[in-house]
Every structure is written in C-alpha cells, then in structure tokens.
Amino acid sequence: MLFAFIAVMLVVGKFVISGAVDDVIEANAERKAGTWASYLVKSVPDLQNLIKSGEPTAAQTAVIDKAVQVADVFRFKLFDEEARVVLISDELDRPLEAGAKTDHNGNALTVLTTGNPVIDLQDGRQKDNRPDLYVEAYVPIVSAAGQPIGVVEVYLDQTPVAALFERNYLYLVGALGLVVLASFGVPFVAYVLKMRQQVRTGEKVRLLSSRDQLTGLHNRATFFHKVKDALDAGDLDLGKAAVIFIDLDKFKTINDTFGHKAGDEFLRHVGNAISRSLTPDDLAARLGGDEFIIISGKRDMPAVERLIEDLREAVSEPVRVDGIALTGHLSIGVHFDPAPGLDLKERMHKADIALYQAKLMGRNTWVRFTPDLEEKIARRQFVEECIVAGFPQNRFEVHYQPLIEQTTLKVVGFEALLRLSDGDGNYIPPAEFVPIAEEAGEIAAIGAWVLDQATRSAVTWPDHLFVSVNLSARQFEEGTLVACVKACLERSGLAPERLELEVTENMLIEQEDKIIHQLNALNALGVSLAMDDFGTGYSSLGYLWKYKFNKLKVDRSFVSSLTGADSKSRHVLDTIISLGHRLDMTVTIEGIETEAQVEALNSLSCDHFQGFYYGVPMPAQELAPFISNTIETARRKGGAHKLRLAEKPEGPARDAG
Ligand code: C2E
Ligand code: CA
Ligand code: CA
Numbered sequence: 001m002l003f004a005f006i007a008v009m010l011v012v013g014k015f016v017i018s019g020a021v022d023d024v025i026e027a028n029a030e031r032k033a034g035t036w037a038s039y040l041v042k043s044v045p046d047l048q049n050l051i052k053s054g055e056p057t058a059a060q061t062a063v064i065d066k067a068v069q070v071a072d073v074f075r076f077k078l079f080d081e082e083a084r085v086v087l088i089s090d091e092l093d094r095p096l097e098a099g100a101k102t103d104h105n106g107n108a109l110t111v112l113t114t115g116n117p118v119i120d121l122q123d124g125r126q127k128d129n130r131p132d133l134y135v136e137a138y139v140p141i142v143s144a145a146g147q148p149i150g151v152v153e154v155y156l157d158q159t160p161v162a163a164l165f166e167r168n169y170l171y172l173v174g175a176l177g178l179v180v181l182a183s184f185g186v187p188f189v190a191y192v193l194k195m196r197q198q199v200r201t202g203e204k205v206r207l208l209s210s211r212d213q214l215t216g217l218h219n220r221a222t223f224f225h226k227v228k229d230a231l232d233a234g235d236l237d238l239g240k241a242a243v244i245f246i247d248l249d250k251f252k253t254i255n256d257t258f259g260h261k262a263g264d265e266f267l268r269h270v271g272n273a274i275s276r277s278l279t280p281d282d283l284a285a286r287l288g289g290d291e292f293i294i295i296s297g298k299r300d301m302p303a304v305e306r307l308i309e310d311l312r313e314a315v316s317e318p319v320r321v322d323g324i325a326l327t328g329h330l331s332i333g334v335h336f337d338p339a340p341g342l343d344l345k346e347r348m349h350k351a352d353i354a355l356y357q358a359k360l361m362g363r364n365t366w367v368r369f370t371p372d373l374e375e376k377i378a379r380r381q382f383v384e385e386c387i388v389a390g391f392p393q394n395r396f397e398v399h400y401q402p403l404i405e406q407t408t409l410k411v412v413g414f415e416a417l418l419r420l421s422d423g424d425g426n427y428i429p430p431a432e433f434v435p436i437a438e439e440a441g442e443i444a445a446i447g448a449w450v451l452d453q454a455t456r457s458a459v460t461w462p463d464h465l466f467v468s469v470n471l472s473a474r475q476f477e478e479g480t481l482v483a484c485v486k487a488c489l490e491r492s493g494l495a496p497e498r499l500e501l502e503v504t505e506n507m508l509i510e511q512e513d514k515i516i517h518q519l520n521a522l523n524a525l526g527v528s529l530a531m532d533d534f535g536t537g538y539s540s541l542g543y544l545w546k547y548k549f550n551k552l553k554v555d556r557s558f559v560s561s562l563t564g565a566d567s568k569s570r571h572v573l574d575t576i577i578s579l580g581h582r583l584d585m586t587v588t589i590e591g592i593e594t595e596a597q598v599e600a601l602n603s604l605s606c607d608h609f610q611g612f613y614y615g616v617p618m619p620a621q622e623l624a625p626f627i628s629n630t631i632e633t634a635r636r637k638g639g640a641h642k643l644r645l646a647e648k649p650e651g652p653a654r655d656a657g
Helices: 002-043 047-053 058-067 107-114 159-209 220-232 251-258 260-277 301-315 344-360 371-390 430-439 443-458 481-492 505-525 541-546 556-560 568-582 595-602 624-628 631-636 640-647
Strands: 073-079 085-088 118-123 133-142 148-157 242-248 282-288 291-296 319-321 324-326 330-336 366-368 396-405 411-421 466-470 499-504 528-534 551-554 586-589
Touching (some): 002 058, 002 118, 002 133, 002 148, 047 085, 047 148, 107 133, 107 148, 133 159, 242 251, 242 301, 242 344, 260 291, 260 319, 291 301, 301 330, 301 366, 344 371, 371 411, 396 443, 411 443, 411 624, 430 443, 443 481, 443 499, 466 528, 481 499, 551 556, 551 568, 556 568, 568 586
Parallel strands (some): 330 366, 499 528, 528 551, 551 586
Antiparallel strands (some): 073 085, 073 148, 133 148, 282 291, 319 324, 396 411
C-alpha cells in the first residue's frame, strides 16, 4: 500500500515538475543568451558593418570562433534590422547572399518590433548536429547609441542543465519519499503490525478460552497451544512427561443402544474423572469423540500408574441415564520415556500404539509403550493387509494333515488347515491370522471358502476318508453356518458323514446359547462334530455330555509332556481317553512328533493319531501317497520328505504349527 502511494507520488510529481523545469530552462537560457549577446556586441569589431555585409573580416572571424566556444553556445545566427539572416556561425566559409535566408518563424521580427527577447525550447533528439535539448534564444543587438541594429539567434545546449534538473528532481522525490515514509509510513507500518498482533492475540485468547463444551476440558486446538506455551516457557519437559491416551470402551455401542444423551453423559463422566485427577503440572484435553489425553509433566511412573488406576476406578462408577445405571470402562495407552529426541507428535503416536494394544488385549486395561509393541503392531497391520489381499490375490490355501488309525496305521481322514501366503514365499500361521480375521469380520467368508474347498477335495478321495474342518466362533454369529454347510455338501456331493466339524470348548463357553441350536442342526444334517483342543480350557464335562460330539481331540500339550519322567500326564491322558470312550466318542491324540511319543502312546488305546511324525499338513495335490497306501508305505514313498520336515518342527514357517 505504501509503495503504491509512493509510485503515485512519483508520477504526479514528475508531471508537475517537468513544466516547472521548462520554465527554469527558458529563464536560464534567456539570461545566458543576453549575457552572451552583450559579449558579442562588445567583442566583435565593427559589428554594425558585419550585420550589413554578412562577410566577416579575419579579425571578426577569430572573435566569432571564440564566441561559439563559450559556455553552452554551439551556434548563432545574425539578422539585420529587417530580420534577414546575414550570418550563420557554422557556415562562415559559405557567405550568404543578402536576403537569401529569411526569418522563417518570425521570431527575429518579433524581437525587432518589441525589443524583447524570444526564447524557443527545442527537442533535438531527432535532428542532426543538435543536442537532445537546446534553446534558440533571439536577443536584440543594440548599438552603442541604443539603436536596434539587428538580432542574434543564439543556440544554447540545455541538455546538461536538464540532466541536472532531472537528477535534482530525483533527489527531491527521494527526499520527499523519505519524508512521507517518516511521517506516514512508519506510523502506518506500526499500526499494521499492532493490528496484526491484536488479531493474533484475539485469536489466541479466543482459542484458549474455547473449551470442549461437553467436558470443560481443553479441546484439541487449545491443548496443543497450551502444550507449546508450556514447552516454550520451560514449564514442561517432554523427556520427563507421561503421555496418556484414554479411550472410552464401547462408546459407539453406548450411543447406539442408549442414545446420544447417554453417550454425552458418559463423556462428561470421563471428563469429570479426568478433571478431578489433574494437578497444575498436568494438561488434559478431549481430542475428539471418546478420545482423551493427559500430559502429566511431573509424575514418576508409580504416580502415573496411580493416576491411571484412579481414573479407571472413577469411570467404573455407574452413570444413571433415565433411571438406568450404566457402567463404562477405559482403555489406556501410556508413553513414558526419557528419550530426549522424541517430539510431542512421536510421543503421542507411541502412546496411541500402546492404546491400540490395550484394545487388542480386550479393552478395559492399560498398556505402557515398549519398542517391541511398535513391531507387533506393524506386524499386525501387515497381516491385516495380507488378509485383505487374500481372496483377490489367491493367497489363501487349504492344506491337509492326515489322521491315522492307531491299530492299523491306515489313513482315516485329513484335517483341513488354512494357510495364508504373505506374498513373499512364506505362510502366516493361522494361529496368527485367524484371530485377526475374526476381529476384522472376515472369518465367516474365509470359513465358508474353507468348507467349500475341503468338501470339493474330499469328494475326490476314497469313500472311507473324511475331512475335518475347523470352525470359528464368529461363524456361528451370523446364523448362516448351517445353510452354508448344507450348500457345500450339496455342491460337492460329499456324504455328510464324511464331513467333520471341529469346535473348541472356549467357543461354547463364550456363546453357548447361540451355538447350541446350530450344533443340533448340524448334527441333524448328518455331519460329525469334534471337540477340539480338549484339555486346554476348562475341560468341562458338561459340554461333553450335553452335546452330541462324535469325537474328542486331545490337545498336543499332553503328548509333549508324555515322555518326561513325570507319569502324571500319562494318567491324565488315559483318563481322558476312557472318558471319551465312555461317552461314545472317538478319541484323537494330536501333536505326535517323535518315535518315543509313539511308543509311549502304544500302551494307551485311543483311536486316531495326528502329528508331524505321520504327516505334516500339505496341499491337496500332494496327498496321493497318503490316500492310496498305508502310512508306512506313504512314509517310504512320496511322503518321506514331509516327515523329515516334520521331525524339525522349527523348520519351514509354513508347517510350524
Ligand atoms: P488346531 O485345530 O489344533 O490344528 C492343529 C494344529 O497343530 C495345526 O496348526 C497343525 O499344523 C499343528 N500340528 C499338527 N501336528 C503337529 C505336531 O506334531 N507338532 C506340532 N507342534 N504341531 C502340529 P496350524 O495349521 O498352524 O493351525 C493352528 C490353528 O489354527 C488350528 O489349531 C486351528 O485352531 C486354527 N485353524 C487352522 N485352520 C483353520 C480354519 O480353516 N478355520 C479356523 N477357524 N481355524 C483354523
Ligand atoms: Ca483342529
Ligand atoms: Ca487341535
């Protein structure tokens, strides 16, 4: 704005001043020409005669030559008393005929009639032998007796004068600009700065005063301002601070089930609990939704733990909404690390990772960040990506592990075991990706696909072989499992009794009501049901006699402790087998890896064996030797390399259960 003002000043200034400059040049020229003409009159001998004849004598020529070198004069003309040109200074060698040249612009005549000089400013830029700016000054020549005897037209170079004026003009404008700047600009700039400062302060005040409406805590924006201020003022040292991320569990469910009023009530409840727990060295905010943060500046870790426990306790106090008492829980992630290099953002990110872990651990708990968590979470995210890529990139495969009859060593069936390729030649173990797929809500679709694959494979095997498929608790949730199993049987043409479905005790414990009628319906379809991993959970006998399980699969942990000095596991195993038989169930011992285990098991009369010793899980197209031979032959033939792999359970990732 100031520059625009100065620019306007320059243009207007130049316009006004250029007129004045012309006047000054003309006055200057008139004065100079007058002085010079007097000099000419005085110095040229017998000037009157020269005006008459137009032919200078040698003495006169000498004076004229000198005269045209005086000051700014570069040329002159003499007119006689009748305004006829009689002499031109730069054409002395070519004498003029009297009257040959006339007073073309009438200026000489004007001078002769008025007795006053005429000054004519000329632009010489387009003319030969002329300066850029010059003046033609017509001055009367007066005899000693005071009689006008002629006119001299003096050519004066005014370029240096104009340049001088121009320079002076620039100095003037510069000085003027400085004056304007000093008198207007400086106060103006000061004013602008002051206004800007006021706006900023206003914004800051507004921000700092705008708290989260619901909880009265800082909102996200004010929180970051406060933290920055505290850091700048040296009141907060991040290296000594705990960053605590707090998340209200199942907030969405509270909102969806009890309405937004209840949701708000809960947020206020958490906000109050946080507010009450703060000391002047803490900063807390509601970051948005059900997410809160505390930066605790001066507590040690035990004090941070106490703060967290107090918060969890306070929040678990019931909240009354419309007469109903509701209880909430918190998941909390903490980052507390003196590493000085970490900035707030990084610390918050790490606290967030810890919070994520707390949620993965089933919520209503708190986790402190450790570096291995970062890897763990990164791995989890990688597995999630692999699951998403599973179907589009054909990354899922079903492998089959043989089950052997103890007495005949014949293969009786195969367990279908799901595999997920990581796209890099390795398999992600199902124990890792199945729970993640369950949480991501993908397992029902994956499980349906496994059922489809397994039934299609099994129908190609001899009739006496069954296929066993593992089910996930989530597959019971949608209520479509029975229909899915039925469809797979129909699609493949597999006899229902050749399909076995494995469920674990934990699934029954978690959602017995939901599962019970579906198990009955599956039973009615004619498929057989196996209780998997028996002995790892509560091993409640209740589930065994309440449902019609056809099979009991004893967890491999019993086998691994079988060959030790302690004979207890042997007795337990013996008891489980008897129990199974008493309840009309076939008993499978899982996880047989060594010859020694086989020998130890020989004195126990179970039904089926399964384990790396007999065969590892393998793709459908590699099952042939196991299908057409006894297990011994299979071991000697195609399956031999599998068994070698099996003897080293820590071997290739794909088969390490
Ligand atoms: P599971 O149902 O107990 O399956 C048997 C697991 O033991 C398999 O691990 C198998 O490879 C492993 N295994 C077999 N013999 C031995 C042995 O001699 N020694 C040792 N150390 N391990 C042996 P895998 O394939 O990694 O599967 C792990 C678990 O993942 C399964 O345990 C099952 O709970 C689950 N799973 C596998 N496939 C599916 C599926 O299609 N759907 C569902 N929902 N879960 C599945
Ligand atoms: Ca199983
Ligand atoms: Ca099992």
